[in-house]
Structure formats: C-alpha cells, structure tokens
Amino acid sequence: MFTGIIREIGTVRSLKAAGGLYKLEVACKDVSASADIGDSVSVNGVCLTVTAKAPGALYFDVVAETIRRTTLAGLRSAERVNLEGSLKAGSGIDGHFVLGHVDCVGKVVEIIRAGGEFVMRIGFPGRFAGLLVEKGSVAIEGVSLTAGEISDNMFSVYLIPQTLKSTSLGSRSAGSSVNIEFDVIGKYAVRMKPPGGAGITESFLKENGF
Numbered sequence: 001m002f003t004g005i006i007r008e009i010g011t012v013r014s015l016k017a018a019g020g021l022y023k024l025e026v027a028c029k030d031v032s033a034s035a036d037i038g039d040s041v042s043v044n045g046v047c048l049t050v051t052a053k054a055p056g057a058l059y060f061d062v063v064a065e066t067i068r069r070t071t072l073a074g075l076r077s078a079e080r081v082n083l084e085g086s087l088k089a090g091s092g093i094d095g096h097f098v099l100g101h102v103d104c105v106g107k108v109v110e111i112i113r114a115g116g117e118f119v120m121r122i123g124f125p126g127r128f129a130g131l132l133v134e135k136g137s138v139a140i141e142g143v144s145l146t147a148g149e150i151s152d153n154m155f156s157v158y159l160i161p162q163t164l165k166s167t168s169l170g171s172r173s174a175g176s177s178v179n180i181e182f183d184v185i186g187k188y189a190v191r192m193k194p195p196g197g198a199g200i201t202e203s204f205l206k207e208n209g210f
Contacts, residue, residue, distance in 0.1 A: 002042045004095035004137075004144025006082045006167045007031055010043075013057065015075045022062040024048070024075070031083045032058050040100065042084040044168075045142030045179040046070050047100025070102045071141075071177045080168045082142045095144030096137035097184055104128055106140075108176045109154060118159040119148070120172070124180055126153040130190055131182035139181040143167050 010028035017023075026043065032053060035041055039050045041058065046066060052059040067073045075081070087093070106124040113119075122140065129152050132138060138147050140157060148156035164170035172178065 001087045002047070002084050002098040002100055002142070003087055003091075003093050004084070004098040004139045004142060006084055006143055008083045009166070009168055010058075010081050010083045012075050012077055012079045012081060014077060015062075015072070020064060022064075022067055022072075024060040024062050024072070026058050026060070026081060026083070027056055028058060028083055029056055031085050032056055034085055040086040042082070042086075042098070042100045042142045044071060044081050045098070045100065045139055045181055046072060046102055069105070070179050071105055074177065080171065082167050084142060096139075098139045098142070098144060098181060099184055100142075101181060102179045103131070103182050104180050106178050106180045108172050108174055108178060110174055111172070116161065118161075118164060118170075119156055120159060120169070121154055121156050122178060122180070123154050128180075128182060129153065131186045133186065136186065137183045139179075141167070141169060141172075141178050143169060 008028050008030045010026040013025040013027050015022055015024050031041060035050050035058060037050050037053060040047050041050055048060040048062060050058050051061050062072060104125050106122045108120055109123045110121040132147050132150050132155055134147060134150055136147050138145055145157040148158055159169060
C-alpha cells in the first residue's frame with residue numbers, strides 16, 4: 001500500500017522482454033537505498049516487487065498482464081518515473097490510500113496553463129465514472145491528486161508547482177497516456193450498493209452506527 005506522495009523521480013535504464021516476463025531496471029538513489037529485495041515499490045502508480053538491487057538501481061519483473069493494463073509498455077530508456085516505497089506501519093499518511101493496482105489507462109486531453117495554475121484534463125473509460133466524485137481522491141501515475149470537474153468520461157486535476165517539480169507530471173502533454181487508480185474507498189462504497197438500491201445515504205449511515 002502507498003500514499004501517492006512521490007519520494008523520488010527515477011530514470012528508466014531498460015525494459016526488456018525475457019520469456020513471459022519483462023525486466024525493468026530503474027536508476028534511483030533514495031528509494032534504492034531504503035528498499036530490500038521482495039519489497040513493493042510504486043513505479044508510475046504500478047505496484048512492483050523488487051527482484052534485485054545494486055547501488056543506485058532497482059530491478060523488477062513485470063508480468064504481461066501488467067504490461068497490457070498499464071502504461072509501462074511505453075517506457076523508454078532515460079524516461080523519468082515516479083517512485084514511492086510502500087507505506088510502513090506508523091508512518092504518516094499525507095495523500096490517500098493507494099494500492100498500486102491500476103484501474104485503467106487514461107489520456108491527457110488538454111493542459112491549461114494560466115498564470116500559476118496548471119490544469120490537466122484527463123479522458124477515461126466512462127464505465128468508471130461512478131468511482132469519481134468532485135474533490136475526491138484519485139491517483140494519476142502514482143500521484144495522489146484531487147479530482148476537479150467531472151463528466152461521464154473526463155475529469156480535471158489542478159497541479160501546484162511543488163507537484164510539477166517533484167513528479168513527472170510536468171513532462172506530460174496532450175495525448176500522453178497515464179495510469180489511473182480510483183480511490184479504494186469509493187470502490188467499496190459502490191460495491192456495497194444493492195442492485196436498484198439508493199446506496200450509502202444519511203439514513204443508511206445512521207442505521208449502521210455512523
């Protein structure tokens with residue numbers, strides 16, 4: 001589990017097919033120093049397991065299913081990637097609970113820069129629209145963000161200069177593909193809604209002790 005607060009921007013050294021797997025090598029300093037073999041690390045929002053390490057580098061095995069369902073297939077040598085080590089018990093949670101299980105790949109439709117404001121509009125498959133609420137949490141490329149305006153197949157996120165500086169999102173442009181993970185709390189809320197029911201309402205919360 002992660003928080004969506006990026007700890008370091010790493011650099012892809014290579015991504016190579018090896019039998020039924022892909023071998024990913026990422027150059028990094030801080031995350032490499034703190035991670036051990038077997039640990040989980042979020043790479044652009046995808047939870048991967050460290051299979052080997054060397055000074056200043058981490059190695060991961062990526063299964064074909066992950067390649068198909070995320071943007072990792074498009075990684076190129078020297079590309080920058082967002083990295084976050086797994087959440088440790090007792091650590092502060094500055095973002096939101098992020099599992100590293102990508103729900104879908106979205107596409108940057110438009111980027112609006114006006115003064116100090118940086119707005120990214122992202123298109124996504126409409127079947128996931130019920131998992132987003134305005135001012136709710138969403139992870140884009142592993143970054144914990146707040147959803148702004150939402151339509152059936154598009155939503156906006158507003159990025160502050162610190163986010164642009166400390167993540168790879170500032171290098172994205174219209175047409176870029178991005179990993180999207182919707183808030184797990186929202187997923188469970190939708191799951192709890194009975195067929196044809198009203199879902200979680202004020203009366204439902206009162207009846208269940210909230």
